[in-house]
Amino acid sequence: MRSSAGNIKAQSPLNTDTVPHVIPFILSRLEAHTKAHVPTSSPPPFFVGLNGVQGVGKSVLVSQLKKTLESEPYNLRTAVISLDNFYLTHEEQQRLAKANPTNPLLQHRGQPGTHELPLARNTFRALRERDAVKLPVYNKAAFSDQGDRCPEAEWIPVNQEPSSIVRVVLFEGWSVGFRAFAPQRLGEKYEHAVSALRSAPDEYEGRLAHNTLRSLTTVNEALRR
Incomplete structure (x- = not known):
């Protein structure tokens, strides 16, 4: 620790x-x-x-x-x-997932971008x-473990x-x-991960390269808020 x-x-x-x-x-x-x-x-x-x-x-x-x-x-x-x-309600999470159908990081609760920031700000204030x-x-446990507030x-x-x-x-x-990465830094880390996956696919244990840079950028930008 x-x-x-x-x-x-x-x-x-x-x-x-x-x-x-x-x-x-x-x-x-x-x-x-x-x-x-x-x-x-x-x-x-x-x-x-x-x-x-x-x-x-x-x-x-x-x-x-x-x-x-x-x-x-x-x-x-x-x-x-x-x-x-501070996760979104089940209904709000469903809407978020439908609005971002190609982003697997937003299909379920967990990542930055799946929380209700106004509620968090008001609570901490x-x-x-x-x-x-x-x-x-x-x-x-609500909605068969999908969760709800x-x-x-x-x-x-x-x-x-x-x-x-x-x-x-x-x-x-x-x-x-x-904290969010600078866009250039995120791009560098992504390219490094993709290169590692391509050069040794059986040895790559990360998750970064299995997503698109666009999906990762969406989550990264959510951290700025």
Whole structure:
């Protein structure tokens, strides 16, 4: 695991033994964050981003971190948000897929471009401003595992009372913190991948060369938003 400036990158399987190593990191950054907002008595929450490949244990880790941070001796109100919870609704995802029939990266949820950015922006803005807000919830099992956003009545309310304002936000997702490549750089990486596939098709293990540059550019541009 590597960490820097409020972002945690998981490179190997995570478990509850990881928590004692992460808590001091969060607390030290939270202290610096709080000092940076003196003299205000109402600083925005401290946002922590965590990314890692699917199945590495991100959800388990943030759940344990939340439990620890909200317990003695810290007593820090903590909100957990998954990037998955901002996926488009099933209906919106279907429309996106139909609008991009030749792009396999947009036929299902997962890639940049399959999330509702206005919802994400409004949610994070409310958290930053310490306003009452409901955190969206996504049901991956809906529509035979195609997934759909849960009704708003099932969303998680936070900041409902002055005594329960969120102090720490744990934001996890496989692409949290990702940045778009410059178009030229993306083109170079794509040509390198295609060359590798052509020269040794039985040895090529990547996915880049199995897509068109146009499809990859669409996803890359979504990261800019």
